[in-house]
Structure formats: structure tokens, C-alpha cells
Amino acid sequence: xxxxxxxxxxxxxxxxxxxxxxxxxxxxxxxxxxxxxxxxxxxxxxxxxxxxxxxxxxxxxxxxxxxxxxxxxxxxxxxxxxxxxxxxxxxxxxxxxxxxxxxxxxxxxxxxxxxxxxxxxxxxxxxxxxxxxxxxxxxxxxx
Numbered sequence: 001x002x003x004x005x006x007x008x009x010x011x012x013x014x015x016x017x018x019x020x021x022x023x024x025x026x027x028x029x030x031x032x033x034x035x036x037x038x039x040x041x042x043x044x045x046x047x048x049x050x051x052x053x054x055x056x057x058x059x060x061x062x063x064x065x066x067x068x069x070x071x072x073x074x075x076x077x078x079x080x081x082x083x084x085x086x087x088x089x090x091x092x093x094x095x096x097x098x099x100x101x102x103x104x105x106x107x108x109x110x111x112x113x114x115x116x117x118x119x120x121x122x123x124x125x126x127x128x129x130x131x132x133x134x135x136x137x138x139x140x141x142x143x
């Protein structure tokens with residue numbers, strides 16, 4: 001299914017609460033799948049590289065932009081896989097690119113892009129992405 005080697009992947013299943021009346025995953029659910037994959041990458045994937053996001057209080061990464069191109073539906077009880085296929089780290093932003101596959105049918109369901117910004121949670125102002133985080137992301141992308 002996937003032509004690109006993912007940086008990180010997470011599998012899931014579509015639940016009723018994530019669908020519309022036609023039992024198709026609601027368009028907003030795709031963003032939640034991406035965010036869940038990002039969270040697992042940050043708290044599980046990067047912990048293997050020595051970054052502890054769990055205890056980190058000096059920085060947050062709110063979303064400032066999100067877009068998604070939908071190719072095929074995910075229906076209730078379909079299994080899916082979310083691949084983080086690219087991460088671009090700017091001075092104070094991180095651009096995430098995802099591909100979401102319907103693994104029940106073996107098709108690409110969506111391609112999403114989300115931009116987050118590094119923010120000081122007290123001042124609520126953008127800051128540079130810390131060097132330890134930048135290095136951990138770069139190491140994860142090499143694998």
C-alpha cells in the first residue's frame with residue numbers, strides 16, 4: 001500500500017462515535033487519527049531516542065494549520081493505519097505529513113498536513129524548536 005517508508009505508524013479501527021449517519025468516518029476524525037499518531041510518536045517513539053515529552057513543561061506545539069485530501073472512505077469497523085511520512089522542522093514550526101490507509105480494503109484513504117508551532121506556554125509566544133527535540137526528530141527520520 002505505502003510507497004514511502006514511514007517515520008512512524010499507528011494502527012486503529014473506526015468506531016461509531018467517529019462516524020456520521022452513513023457510518024463513514026467523519027472528516028474531523030482523520031485529524032484526530034493524525035493527532036493520536038503524533039502523540040504516540042512524541043511520547044513513545046521519541047522516548048526511545050532520549051526525549052521525555054511526558055515531563056516537558058517548557059514548550060507546547062499547538063496546531064496553526066491543517067488540511068486533508070480525502071481519497072476513499074473509512075467505514076465503521078474498518079481498520080486503518082496512519083503513517084507519518086515526512087516532518088519538516090523550521091525555526092519555530094513543525095510541518096507534519098501523514099498518509100492514512102484503509103487496511104481493511106488496502107487503499108489510501110487520505111493525505112493530511114498539519115503545521116504546529118513551538119510555543120512558550122507561559123508567554124504564549126513562538127520560540128525556536130529546542131535543539132534536543134530537533135536532533136531527536138532528525139534521528140527518527142533517518143531510521
